[in-house]
Amino acid sequence: MEKYITFIKNAWENFIYDDIINEQVRNEILESWIRCKKYNVNPMGGKGKNKHSNIKELIDKNRELIKIAKPVMESVYKIVEGSSFAMILADKDGYILEVIGDEDIMDRVNELNFLKGELWSEKEVGTNAIGTALYLKKPIQTIGAEHFGISQHSWTCSASPIYDEDKEIIGCINMSGNYYDAHSHTLGIVTSAAESIQKQFALSRSYNLLNITFNSISDGMIVIDSDSNIKRINGRALEVLNLTLDDVMNLEIKNLITNIDFKALLKGDKKEIYNIESDFKIKNDKIKCIVNAVPMNVNNKNIGMVITFKETKHIHKLVSKLAGFKASYTFDDIITENKNMKNMIVLAKKSAKSDCNVLIEGESGTGKELLAQSIHNYSDRRNKPFVAVNCASIPRELVESELFGYEKGAFTGAAKEGHAGKFELADGGTIFLDEIGELPLDMQSKLLRVLDNGKIIRVGGTFEKQLDVRVIGATNRILKKEVNRKNFRNDLYYRLSVMNIKTIPLRQRKEDIGLLVNYFTKKLSIKKGTEVKKINKDYVEKLKDNYWEGNVRELRNVVERDFYLSEKNILVSYEVENTCKKEEKTFENVVAIKTLEKEAIEKAIIQSNGNMVQAANLLQIGRSTLYRKVKKYNIAYKI
Missing domain, CATH: 1.10.8.60 (Helicase, Ruva Protein; domain 3)
Known part of the structure; x- marks a missing residue:
């Protein structure tokens, strides 16, 4: 990436200052630069300008697009949260409609005038992902000096146009961050998000324009009258709620869903609600769903309400798709002529056909994740999510919420609507817990409980959710030794290693x-x-x-x-x-730098009693850098 950044910067300078065209620059960028010169765009600029004269009118004009796009943007943002990326929505002309991002990136967003109402067309600010994607009518990623304006040279942006059902552009979704974080997957995520918005937009239009056959939609649907009595329910709703028609007709909607005030909606105090996470209370069970509720208004009077919903796990599947929770490798990708390796593959294939937990032990670089993905793709779960989690990279205090999620208000800084954990996102598929030997002991006991009964409880929650997740663990430690050292639970070790596979060093x-x-x-x-x-x-x-x-x-x-x-x-x-x-x-008397670094890290961890934040401060490095070096030197940091 550094080589390309240097190349494109030199090409940009030659083009701007000397009119030299480097034909090795990809066509989309080069042609955009040429257009920008014809537009007389200032290359020393690159910030948003020409703010819309009436932002309220702009927002009202695009209200339907914003309503549909925002939940998708928020779902994608939850996946990349903390990685210094911002999600941006623009209209068909390039005016910014919505911005979501981390606090640190939002400061830089403000500096560039990436703000509501600002115009980011190619004509106004030069080559940029939003403006150029709208001009080319196709997705594009811009990195560093590919941007025409010098103010954007530290950025990478990936944008995709959004089309309506008539193939007309109605907007553009963009993800922006630091240029050194550029990755081709980012453009794939944005393109998938645009496709999701397009599908939701088309569905919304269909609801408004057509009288869709009641049972033809994939969502559950309940129709209530002005007194909150259930009048109709479709087959999908009965399937999700596991009820018969007779069961439902004797129930009151307020007893099914308790966190929505249907009376206020029917009175007109509220217009409608969208994408509310609710629990349907059915007998002694709870079914988590995403709910929309829209009053039916005739002659300015609400005569009832249409309630649509889908199970949360289907939303998780969409998030998994956008986040790239998918196994790419198969056993065919394992290259070997070694007899022991072939025997290992035979064992792994047998493990894949069972539904047992698997423990993969082996040195770093021996292909533990490749093997885990191959097992998943050889199993009956191949079409379901494969969620990989590096246990060593998660701060100790966030491990539980990262794995099991949290309810709204669970702790200071928690998202107000709660957050699904990696186990929920993996429901139906496989979760790969890499570096599982680094889990704190208290989390080991909680993981053991999940392995025993298949249920998780979100942080701050009381409801146990039944999941269907296969666990594959991996470690470069010898876990049996860690058990003897009291660093790893004996019962968890045996629960994990129902199928134990040891990778072979090169x-x-x-x-x-x-x-x-x-x-x-x-x-x-x-x-x-x-x-x-x-x-x-x-x-x-x-x-x-x-x-x-x-x-x-x-x-x-x-x-x-x-x-x-x-x-x-x-x-x-x-x-x-x-x-x-x-x-x-x-130079035998000279101590290698890596030896000094390892010793310094070990001393800092001991002095901090295992508190990695304090240890990072002592070493004057970032916490993520500390975790990376702990993994690199295989340092035990449990105190």
Whole structure:
């Protein structure tokens, strides 16, 4: 990414100052730059301008789009919350309608005039994701100096137009953040969000324009009269609530849903409500649903109400799709000729066909997540979510809410409507708990309870929700030793390791090194768009002499380095590691920096009694950086 940032910055400067066109710049950006010069856009600018003369009128004109788009924006934002990204909605002309983002990014958003009513067309501010996507009528991502205005050079933006059912553009959704966080997946998330908004928009229009056959919609529907009596209910509603028609006709709506004041809605005190999370209380059970309630108004009088709802788990499936909760790898992606590896794959396939918990143990870089994804895709859950969680990267105080979610008002700073945890998002599928050996002991006991009965309770909640989730754990620690050291619960270990799979270090399968080198070389050649590089005849033999502490991950990095350093079409070895080893022998009294860093981290954690926030402050580094280095050096931080 740094190489590309430098390239595009140089190309931009040559174009702006010397009118030099670099044809290696992708066509969409280059053509946009040329248009911007014709528009006389100031390249030293790049901030929003020409605020709409009547923002209230602008919002009213796009009220339906905002109402539909905002819940989708909020769902996506919950997934990326804390990663310094902002979600932005614009109308068909490029006027900003809605902005959602982290506090730190919102300060930068304000500096660029990414504000309601500001115009972000290409003609006004130059090449930018919103304006250029609207001009091209297709999704686009802009990174760094691809933006025409210099004020945006520290940004990456991904935008997708939103169409109505007549294929006319009605708006644009955008995700913006720091340019060094640029990722192709971001554009995919935004495109999926735009598609979701389009579907919801089309459905909304259909509700307004057509008298849809009552039982043809996928949502549950209940119609009540002005006295709150249930008059009609569709088949989907009966299915979700697990009731018969006779059951429902003897129930009152206020006893089914308690957190909505239907009387106030019918009186006209409130117009309508959308996307309210509610519990349908059915006998001794609760069914979480997202509810809409719209009064039926005839001659300025409410004669009843239409209540539509869908199970929360269906919303979670949409969130999972937008967030990329999907397993990409299969057993076919595991490259090996090693007998022990093939035996491991046979065991993993048998594990996949069961529904048992699986524990994968092995060194870093041996493909534990690849194996977990393969197990998921080989199982009957292959079409359901695969949610991966790195237990070592979650701050200790947030582990429970991250895994099990929280109810509204559960703690200071909690989202007012509550938040679903990773287990809920994985319902029906698989949750992959990577670095499970790093879980605090108190969370281990709570996880054990979930494994025993399949139920979770959100933080601040009292209701147990039954889930259907398969758990795959992974660790680079030897958990049996951690059990003996009292760092890991013995009962949890045995509950997890119903199926125990141990990955094989690369040094014990060196016959696979040649296969892996060929595979990585082909992938890199395809990525670069060049002929596949030939491999020097002694290259693989040199690699086989290495200990490969970082296993396949380290091998991939070495091959990638050598690929780009080899100027000819032959892959040759560069003696970087060997040179370092010689230098270490020459200067035996010099302590390696990584050794000093590891010791400093260990001392800080001990002095802070395991409080990672205090330890990070002592070391004068960020908390996320501290967690990353703890993982890198395999440091135990439980005190």
